[in-house]
Amino acid sequence: xxxxxxxxxxxxxxxxxxxxxxxxxxxTSAASAGTTLGTSAAEKGRYFGAAVATGKLSxxxxxxxxxxxxxxxxxxxxxxxxxxxxxxxxFNYSGGDRxxxxxxxxxxxxxxxxxxWHAQQPGWAQGMSGSALRNAAINHVTQVATHFxxxxxxxxxxxxxxxxxxxxxxxxxxxxxxxxxxxxxxxRAARAADPGAKLCYNDYNTDGINAxxxxxxxxxxxxxxxxxxxxxVGFQSHLGxxxxxxxxxxxxxxxxxxxxxxxxxLDVMTGGNQANIYGxxxxxxxxxxxxxxxxxxxxRDCDSWRGSDNALLFDCNGNKKxxxxxxxxxxxxxxxxxxxxxxxxxxxxSAWYVLLNRNSGKALDVYANATTDGARISQxxxxxxxxxxxxxxxSGSGWYRxxxxxxxxxxxxxxxxxxxxAAIVQWAxxxxxxxxxxxxxxxxxxxxxxNRNSGKAxxxxxxSTADGGNVVQYADWGxxxxxxxxVRIG
Ligand code: XIL
Numbered sequence: 001x002x003x004x005x006x007x008x009x010x011x012x013x014x015x016x017x018x019x020x021x022x023x024x025x026x027x028t029s030a031a032s033a034g035t036t037l038g039t040s041a042a043e044k045g046r047y048f049g050a051a052v053a054t055g056k057l058s059x060x061x062x063x064x065x066x067x068x069x070x071x072x073x074x075x076x077x078x079x080x081x082x083x084x085x086x087x088x089x090x091f092n093y094s095g096g097d098r099x100x101x102x103x104x105x106x107x108x109x110x111x112x113x114x115x116x117w118h119a120q121q122p123g124w125a126q127g128m129s130g131s132a133l134r135n136a137a138i139n140h141v142t143q144v145a146t147h148f149x150x151x152x153x154x155x156x157x158x159x160x161x162x163x164x165x166x167x168x169x170x171x172x173x174x175x176x177x178x179x180x181x182x183x184x185x186x187x188r189a190a191r192a193a194d195p196g197a198k199l200c201y202n203d204y205n206t207d208g209i210n211a212x213x214x215x216x217x218x219x220x221x222x223x224x225x226x227x228x229x230x231x232x233v234g235f236q237s238h239l240g241x242x243x244x245x246x247x248x249x250x251x252x253x254x255x256x257x258x259x260x261x262x263x264x265x266l267d268v269m270t271g272g273n274q275a276n277i278y279g280x281x282x283x284x285x286x287x288x289x290x291x292x293x294x295x296x297x298x299x300r301d302c303d304s305w306r307g308s309d310n311a312l313l314f315d316c317n318g319n320k321k322x323x324x325x326x327x328x329x330x331x332x333x334x335x336x337x338x339x340x341x342x343x344x345x346x347x348x349x350s351a352w353y354v355l356l357n358r359n360s361g362k363a364l365d366v367y368a369n370a371t372t373d374g375a376r377i378s379q380x381x382x383x384x385x386x387x388x389x390x391x392x393x394x395s396g397s398g399w400y401r402x403x404x405x406x407x408x409x410x411x412x413x414x415x416x417x418x419x420x421x422a423a424i425v426q427w428a429x430x431x432x433x434x435x436x437x438x439x440x441x442x443x444x445x446x447x448x449x450x451n452r453n454s455g456k457a458x459x460x461x462x463x464s465t466a467d468g469g470n471v472v473q474y475a476d477w478g479x480x481x482x483x484x485x486x487v488r489i490g
Contacts, residue, residue, distance in 0.1 A: 033332035034452050035361075035381050037313075037324075038071035038329035044286055047072035047109055047153075047293035048331070051265065053303065054078055054095045057102055061318050065299050065389035067106050072153070074111035074264070074295055075099050076305075080120040081106060088124050088136060100151050111264070111295060113147060114156035114202065115141045116186050118173035126174065134178040138189045145193035154198035154232055154262065157190045158183050164205055168215030177451035183219070191229040202264055204236030208244025208449055220257050234264035237281060238297070238306070241271045248284035255290035265297040267304060267311035268323065275445065278313070279379070286330065319480045320361045322444040329487065347439070352389040352405055352490035358446050360465040363388040366426055367468065371407040374414070377424045377471040379460050384489055393429070398454050399436040401429055410435050411449075411458070413473050418454040421461065424471045440476065448481035450476055457482040479480045 034040030041048035051071030056062045078095030163171040206213040285291035298304040301318035313324040355364040365380035366387040389405035401410040409426035413434040436452035449458040456473035459482040
C-alpha cells in the first residue's frame with residue numbers, strides 16, 4: 001500500500017507544481033479518477049443510481065455491489081400506487097421506508113417512483129373514473145409525497161403519460177379521461193406536499209428527437225411558461241442494440257427549457273454494442289450540464305425486469321461486465337474506445353493498454369513499481385500509472401510479450417514453470433516462450449492471455465478482489481478471474 005500513497009503524493013506535488021507554473025494539465029482527470037460508479041459520478045457532480053427491489057437488500061451478494069458502486073437508489077416497485085395504497089385511504093409505506101432507511105444509512109439519495117401512472121394501479125382505482133378518480137389520484141399524490149417529505153431527491157410525479165407512435169399526444173388511460181389537466185394538478189399537489197423534492201415527468205421511447213419526445217417537450221415548455229411546478233424530465237432509456245444519434249441533443253433541448261434531465265431507468269440489450277451504448281449514454285449525460293445523474297434499472301443481469309436481455313452492468317455472479325468498464329471510463333473522462341479489440345484483428349503494438357480483470361475490475365500492475373527482474377505482478381485499483389501500462393511486443397504468429405511501461409520488462413512465467421499456480425513476474429525481455437502470450441477470446445470483448453510455453457492462462461489467484469492480489473498462471477478454464485479487458489490509454 002505504501003508505494004501507492006507515495007505515488008499519489010508525488011502526483012499531487014507534480015500537479016501543484018504544474019498549476020503554480022500555470023501549465024495546462026492533462027493529468028488531472030486520471031489523478032482524480034474514481035474507482036466506482038458512484039464516486040466517479042460524484043467527481044463529475046452527478047449521482048449514479050440503481051433501481052432496488054427491497055426484498056433483495058438481505059442478499060449480501062446484491063447489497064455488497066449496491067453499497068460499493070451506487071450512491072442513489074429508486075424503488076423498483078415499492079412506491080407505486082398499488083404498493084402504497086392497496087385499499088383506498090389505507091397506506092402502506094413499509095417497502096419504501098425500508099429503502100429510504102437503507103439509503104440514509106449508506107449516504108445515498110433517493111428517487112421516488114412513481115406517484116401516478118396508468119400501470120400498477122390498485123384494483124380499486126382501476127375501477128374508478130371521473131371526479132372520483134381525479135380526487136383519489138390527487139389525494140394519493142398528497143399523502144405519499146407528504147409521507148416521504150424531505151427524504152426524496154426527485155419524484156417521478158407522472159410516469160408514461162404520452163402515447164407511442166407519431167401522434168405526439170397523450171396516452172389514453174383512466175387518468176387521462178379525467179381531463180387533460182390531470183398532469184399539472186398532480187405536479188401542483190406534489191409541490192405543495194414536498195416543496196424540497198425535484199418534480200419530474202418520466203417516460204420511455206423518448207431517447208431521440210421524435211414525435212413522442214416532442215409532445216413531452218411542448219408540455220414542459222407550456223408548464224414552464226405558465227408556472228406549473230416542474231423541475232426535471234426523466235428519460236427511462238430502456239435501450240435496444242442502437243442509440244439514437246441525437247440522444248444528447250434531445251437531452252440538451254429539454255435542459256434548455258430550464259429543467260434538469262436524468263437518465264432514470266437505463267438498461268441496454270446485450271450484444272456487441274452494449275458497452276458502447278452504455279458509454280455513449282454516460283458521455284451524453286456528462287456533456288449536458290443539467291443532466292444530474294444516471295440510474296440503471298437494477299443491479300445484476302438476473303435482477304432485471306428484461307429477463308434474458310442481460311441488460312445491466314453486472315452479470316448474474318456480480319462480475320463487472322465490459323459495459324461497466326465503459327461507463328466507468330466515460331465517467332472518468334476516458335476518451336478511449338471502451339471495448340477490447342477482437343483478438344482476430346490483433347492489438348495495436350504502438351499503443352499502451354491497461355488490463356482490467358473481469359472478476360475484480362482491478363488492473364494488472366507491477367507491484368510497488370519495481371524495476372527488478374523477478375518482481376511480482378499483482379492486481380491493483382486502476383490508476384493508469386506507468387506500472388499499469390502494457391505494450392504488446394510482437395513475437396510473430398499471434399504471440400506477444402507484454403512490456404511494462406515503468407520497467408520496460410516483460411511478463412514472464414517464472415523459471416519456465418508449467419505448473420498451476422506458478423508465479424507471473426517481470427523479467428528482462430529475452431523473447432523466451434515463457435514470455436510469449438496469445439489472446440484467447442471470451443464473451444463481451446474480454447480476452448484470456450495464454451502462455452506459449454505452458455499453455456496456461458494468466459489469472460488473479462483465488463479470484464481475489466483485493467489490491468495486491470497475486471497474478472499467476474493456471475489451466476485455462478475461462479473463469480472471470482482469467483479474463484482481461486484491454487483498455488487503450490495511449
Ligand atoms: C417494472 C419493474 O421493473 C417490474 O418489477 C414490474 O413488474 C413492472 O414494472 N417503466 C417503469 C418502471 O417506469 O416502473 C417499470 O418497472 C419498467 C418500465
